Amino acid sequence: MTVTIPALGYADLRRLMDLQLGDEKHTPSATSTLDVIWVLYDRILRIDPDRTGDPDRDRFVLSKGHGPMAYYAVLAAKGFFDVETLRSFGRYASALGHHPDRNLVPGVEISSGSLGHGLGIAVGMAVGLRARRSPARVFCLVGDAELDEGSNHEAIAFAGRARLDNLSVVAVDNQSSSYGWPGGLAARFSLEGWSSTTVDGRDHAALERAFDVAHAGRPRAVIAMVESKA
């Protein structure tokens, strides 16, 4: 396993996010994912910014491409690209758009923005990695409102039946779904055969423990509760 030596730490992330101006409407969306993405990159994912093409790297799939400022801040902090690049956020010739593009940003696994695409692709990655007998795992971040998109439920149902235990979904829940999820999101995943747990999305130790729980034979869903989108 290759260990990435962090160039910057969690305490730097807010400053790095503040370098990215012009998409303030998505600030709540960005801040909601900040801790989850940090914990994944800092403690969970087996990836190396110097070997982004390693076929056996873990994959992080940001399905909810809205508000990628937190994502870009974490990638910069972890050395995937230079921190100064953050200042170009949203400019014409920048690699960093208001939705991420895998063809422009080192370390970004999928181009996202339109909601309801990442989980299907993540399922395909998990199927492919399993077929290749790869030890790599796939982690997909979705939002609770994003789960309104029906395409996600095609993926959730199939992943459960296919027993994709190399796939984890972290659903960041800031209660922004228009009609909510009666019974809670975890129940939705459990019904489809997933290993599901709900944690405080700001508690790094709790998030790390949730991602460490064994889930042999089943995909895993971590519902990360954060403050409500005001």
Next chain:
Amino acid sequence: MSVSMRDRFYATAEELVGTDERIAVVLADIGTGRMPAAERAHPDRVINVGIREQLMVGVAAGLAMTGFRPIVHSYAPFAVERPFEMLKLDLSHNDVGAIVVSVGASYDAAANGRTHQTPEDVALLSALPGWRIYVPGHPTEADHLLRAAARTDDRVYLRLSDQSNQLARPIKPGRLHLERRGRDATVIATGPLLDATLEATADLDVTVLYMTTAQPFDADTLRASLTGDLVVLVEPYLAGTSSAEVATALADEPHRIAAIGVPNVEHRKYGTWREHNAAHGLDARGIRARILRALGRTT
């Protein structure tokens, strides 16, 4: 009668799964059980996601991102129209490849009604950059195009049809095939409409080009073969789907285009594809009438 394009596809896809470990087939219930040996031997690479066409394309994209060459297969409305945004984003925008193989071209499934009729498919995919769109007119051509596509990482749409020409031509992917030279006009016959076009023009002095690759359009061969100022485009899908390509190819040449194809109307009829062809003027008689009119003749 030779085996159908569809049956030939299943046999070849099954063979490719067995011989090329990059090949993975993604189905949404359509086509399950048609590649039994591959399904038994390689269940990890013949994947049925159920009736979930958006997921079908997403899974194909994920497979491509992990080193596979996915073949996606369903009826045309469910392979193209239902998951269109997935084709645009999961494949095109992410810049990964797949081979999308459809059956049920235009109104092959006429009796099933409008829900299963898709004369829009090539126009839709032509609106996305970088797709190779193959419209074979014979099972042997379809097989050739599938094998050629499997050797690349391109985004390919392979449009299989029940309609078929009697004989395969020695086609090359990406190229128009010169079927016949004439002096009065240039007729481009697309895929399964070649036989009807040849019958329609049997006694006319026209050049006939045979198109099995709609995108990218072979402008070079058209320019090199141009005969007169009239180009007749005969397409088994929406009329004029490739008109802009012809116009662009001939931007420096005075020319007229007569686009013969399926009209863009809500056609509430059932029956067979032959009846629909006749209704739309896409049988030999209808094609001939349109070409004569374009030539300014009555007979």
